[in-house]
Amino acid sequence: MSEKIARFKELLDKRKEEGTLRNLKHRTEGIDFYSNDYLGLAGNHEFRTIVLDKINANPQLLSGSTGSRLISGNSHIISETEEYIADKQQFPAALLFPSGYNANLALFSTLPDRHDTVIIDEQIHRSVHDACRMSHARKLKFRHNDPEDLERILKKQTGHCYVAIESLYSMEGDFAPIPEIAGMVKKYNADLIVDEAHAFGVFGYGLIDQYQLQNQVLAVVVTYGKALGAHGASILCCDLVKSYLVNFASSFIYTTSAQDFQWESIKTGYEFLEDHQELKKKLQANISFFRNQGLETPSDEGSPVQAIIIPDNRKLQIIQNQLAEEGFLTYAVYSPTVKEGTERLRICLHNFNTEEEIERLAELIRKLI
Ligand SMILES: Cc1ncc(COP(=O)(O)O)c(C=O)c1O
Known part of the structure; x- marks a missing residue:
């Protein structure tokens, strides 16, 4: 292996140590709070x-x-x-x-x-x-x-x-x-x-x-x-x-x-x-419902993406994993993708999320952060 290629390994090992190594995973079963399928069209029969x-x-x-x-x-x-x-x-x-x-x-x-x-x-x-x-x-x-x-x-x-x-x-x-x-x-x-x-x-x-x-x-x-x-x-x-x-x-x-x-x-x-204008109306209703759960967020009203700042890569990873164990799929955005100190859990809301799911997710996040 040339020195150059060995350097690739060093960089990957560093990510692994920091807990930020990216891997290709298959879509897992769970409640979707991480995809961009905001209006549910990807799976709409x-x-x-x-x-x-x-x-x-x-x-x-x-x-x-x-x-x-x-x-x-x-x-x-x-x-x-x-x-x-x-x-x-x-x-x-x-x-x-x-x-x-x-x-x-x-x-x-x-x-x-x-x-x-x-x-x-x-x-x-x-x-x-x-x-x-x-x-x-x-x-x-x-x-x-x-x-x-x-x-x-x-x-x-x-x-x-x-x-x-x-x-x-x-x-x-x-x-x-x-x-x-x-x-x-x-x-x-x-x-x-x-x-x-x-x-x-x-x-x-x-x-x-x-x-x-x-x-x-x-x-x-x-x-x-x-x-x-x-x-x-x-x-x-x-x-x-x-x-x-x-x-x-x-x-x-x-x-x-x-x-x-x-x-x-x-x-x-x-x-x-x-x-099907009702799809985006239902999405907006879900966004409002999420924002009424009292979680602090820098995100705007009406946005299908709601971020929860958890300023620590390791803690963020642990919280994301715990949510996944409970069946909630969210996305952790680590530094350096975002500035250090602004690492976040990204919650994507969809028209198909239920109020019970949103309530339970918010409750878990409140308990874990
Ligand atoms: C703001 C923005 N622009 C462009 C793209 C790229 O779009 P696509 O996924 O269709 O390649 C994305 C997707 O991640 C995005 O978030």
């Missing part, structure tokens, strides 16, 4: 039956796409789905991707160049960091959800700036002050990009739609692996940005397109959510 019926009527949906969308992998179904999505989301165009990670990679590796600056909220998703590295743009961070700190940075810049935020942050479970940030971005002639991975579905078409700020953003990313219970993502933008991405985004060009089945399930998901 009615939704599954509709998708299955579509496949039975047109088994070609399961055929491999055979290539990049720029060669043999494009289809009428993808184009029609993109038109459908753009119309629903009130954007001129939508560009589909197999995942949100890929969509962010395309945006932030392609639009900014080495002369530009990308100013990110310090809690932005990892995919944006990875993409910025590929673009060679300068990357600066502003304090989480702090438009004044953003202004302090914007003021000093001479070149073009892109500003990247999420509408709902999944580590803190809090909302971005989108109108204030959009105003600031406009004042300094910068371009705003908003990731709506955790807001899409939970809040209809997302918070940009709720605020009707479509014309104040350069692009929005909505993802379909969370509240929509499927997989994939769209970049919502103008025709010019779409065409630029189709021409220059490596993560769009140099990859085989997914099967039509994936795109058809996304369209079916939109239709299903539109016809």
